[in-house]
Amino acid sequence: MSFLSIQDLTVRLRGKTPILRRVSIDVAAGEVRALVGESGAGKSMIGKSVLGTLPQALGITGGRIILDGEDLEQLSPRARRQRIGAKVALIPQDPLTALNPSRRVGPQITNRLVDILGWSRKAAEARALELLNEVHIPDPARVMRAYPHELSGGMRQRILIASAFAAEPKLIIADEPTTALDVTVQKQILRLIAEMQQRHGTALLFVTHDLGVVSKVCQTMSVLYSGMVVEDTKVRDFFASPGHPYSAALLVATPKYTDPDGSLTPVPEAVIRAVEEEVAAFDRRQEGAA
Amino acid sequence: MSDVIYDVKDLRLSFPDMSRKPILGPAPRIEILKGLTFQIPKGEVLGIVGGSGSGKSTLGRALIRLIEPDSGQIDFEGTDITHMGEEDLRPLRRRFQMIFQDPLSSLNPRRRVGGIIAGPLRLQGLEGIDARVKEALDMVGLPRAFASRYPHELSGGQRQRVGIARAIALRPDFILADEIVSGLDVSSQAQVLNLLEDLVRELGLTLAFISHDLSVIRRLCSRILVLYQGEIVENAATADLFATPTAPYTQELLSAIPLPDPDQVWV
Numbered sequence: 001m002s003f004l005s006i007q008d009l010t011v012r013l014r015g016k017t018p019i020l021r022r023v024s025i026d027v028a029a030g031e032v033r034a035l036v037g038e039s040g041a042g043k044s045m046i047g048k049s050v051l052g053t054l055p056q057a058l059g060i061t062g063g064r065i066i067l068d069g070e071d072l073e074q075l076s077p078r079a080r081r082q083r084i085g086a087k088v089a090l091i092p093q094d095p096l097t098a099l100n101p102s103r104r105v106g107p108q109i110t111n112r113l114v115d116i117l118g119w120s121r122k123a124a125e126a127r128a129l130e131l132l133n134e135v136h137i138p139d140p141a142r143v144m145r146a147y148p149h150e151l152s153g154g155m156r157q158r159i160l161i162a163s164a165f166a167a168e169p170k171l172i173i174a175d176e177p178t179t180a181l182d183v184t185v186q187k188q189i190l191r192l193i194a195e196m197q198q199r200h201g202t203a204l205l206f207v208t209h210d211l212g213v214v215s216k217v218c219q220t221m222s223v224l225y226s227g228m229v230v231e232d233t234k235v236r237d238f239f240a241s242p243g244h245p246y247s248a249a250l251l252v253a254t255p256k257y258t259d260p261d262g263s264l265t266p267v268p269e270a271v272i273r274a275v276e277e278e279v280a281a282f283d284r285r286q287e288g289a290a
Numbered sequence: 291m292s293d294v295i296y297d298v299k300d301l302r303l304s305f306p307d308m309s310r311k312p313i314l315g316p317a318p319r320i321e322i323l324k325g326l327t328f329q330i331p332k333g334e335v336l337g338i339v340g341g342s343g344s345g346k347s348t349l350g351r352a353l354i355r356l357i358e359p360d361s362g363q364i365d366f367e368g369t370d371i372t373h374m375g376e377e378d379l380r381p382l383r384r385r386f387q388m389i390f391q392d393p394l395s396s397l398n399p400r401r402r403v404g405g406i407i408a409g410p411l412r413l414q415g416l417e418g419i420d421a422r423v424k425e426a427l428d429m430v431g432l433p434r435a436f437a438s439r440y441p442h443e444l445s446g447g448q449r450q451r452v453g454i455a456r457a458i459a460l461r462p463d464f465i466l467a468d469e470i471v472s473g474l475d476v477s478s479q480a481q482v483l484n485l486l487e488d489l490v491r492e493l494g495l496t497l498a499f500i501s502h503d504l505s506v507i508r509r510l511c512s513r514i515l516v517l518y519q520g521e522i523v524e525n526a527a528t529a530d531l532f533a534t535p536t537a538p539y540t541q542e543l544l545s546a547i548p549l550p551d552p553d554q555v556w557v
Binding site for chain 2: 014038039062077140143153183184185186187209210211212213215216235236241249250251255256257258260263264265266267272
């Protein structure tokens with residue numbers, strides 16, 4: 001059974017403009033699923049819906065999110081926060097804005113354990129040190145006392161990874177975790193995320209626009225366009241033969257230095273028109289049903 | 291001399307390191323560019339690649355004299371511009387232009403697209419500005435009606451086309467493009483690169499293309515400079531660099547790129 005099951009999730013802007021269109025996504029325990037799409041496709045909004053951190057103007061207007069067998073909508077706000085806090089964690093995109101610049105790193109890792117999960121401060125600190133070791137941070141005791149600006153981008157991202165795994169969540173949502181990093185640092189961080197994911201058996205929902213990254217770390221994937229899932233497949237199958245004209249076009253648009261002529265091809269207008277028409281037809285059906 | 295647009299010799303540049311400034315006295319300086327020597331032949335598309343902090347943007351800004359180097363020499367078409375004052379630079383500025391990374395922050399939000407493209411033309415005191423703006427919009431494939439729109443009404447790819455139109459409207463000889471596609475989606479990325487390729491051919495431009503992405507550079511550039519910590523570690527023709535990268539850093543960069551291919555060996 002799926003650990004996370006999103007069923008027909010619809011999110012609208014001020015109750016009107018659809019942002020997510022009946023999105024259904026399943027993530028089994030320990031599965032690594034990519035959410036792929038261009039900017040505005042709604043891929044980050046899926047993660048935010050699960051975490052309950054949607055921007056104020058957006059709201060869930062239909063569908064269900066079932067986390068570990070519980071329908072989140074059926075829980076009281078307090079119970080919902082408790083369940084999400086205990087079972088789900090986030091690795092954000094920008095490690096600098098995600099850390100409080102005026103506080104030392106240590107408390108930023110331990111506070112979650114102390115405040116939300118009720119650990120003792122001593123146990124939380126021991127756990128944080130252990131995790132910083134696990135994410136290969138040299139001299140973790142010194143880093144615990146450092147301020148975020150004293151650390152490099154790669155180090156900050158390691159700290160956020162450590163922090164995400166701290167409470168042994170069953171699911172981690174990684175929202176473009178390496179987009180802000182250099183390609184050599186990106187490789188280290190992706191390998192670290194994969195290593196941690198395997199060791200802890202955590203399920204991962206990996207939001208990215210980069211099909212290169214998908215092919216390296218994910219097992220399954222959902223391709224989004226305009227808030228609609230246009231393809232849901234295994235990563236290997238996708239790269240062998242993409243199942244939707246839009247996702248096929250996305251693949252040949254992706255840079256690939258080993259194939260300079262067969263990559264970086266613009267998505268043809270006809271493909272965009274066809275997928276736009278699919279979205280419009282979907283909206284007409286929804287209105288007809290309502 | 292006539293076939294070289296830029297001749298750079300032993301270029302050095304440093305900034306004060308304010309984080310290590312003592313209470314009294316000057317801050318120690320960090321060397322950003324540590325003695326760079328290279329040439330850019332006319333008509334070449336030169337890729338400048340490197341990690342963050344490698345000095346690639348600083349080098350670009352020194353080339354078009356947005357910043358002044360400490361020492362060394364930059365010759366632009368035979369004229370030494372290394373320490374030239376702003377008065378003397380102004381007539382030259384028409385001949386080297388820049389396209390910026392983030393089109394939203396490099397386009398004035400309160401001005402319409404037409405006014406943005408016309409700005410540099412006015413500063414240079416040129417005639418027939420309206421016609422030139424229309425021509426520039428045509429060349430970057432934007433409808434002329436876009437002249438009356440504001441930047442926030444456009445998509446990322448369209449905004450970047452406005453940035454390109456502003457640069458080419460002056461008919462420069464040299465354009466510096468600093469990470470101009472890194473903020474775009476792959477579909478608009480490919481379109482902007484195709485456009486740039488066409489413009490280089492049609493206008494006979496010389497282009498320096500700064501990027502962290504070797505896949506994008508391979509597509510566009512004929513020659514590649516690899517910068518690492520302020521030094522040139524490799525300067526090679528594109529085909530050679532990809533066939534036999536010589537610098538360890540280039541090899542590391544290449545092997546770190548995640549190709550969209552599950553069978554790539556990537557360890």
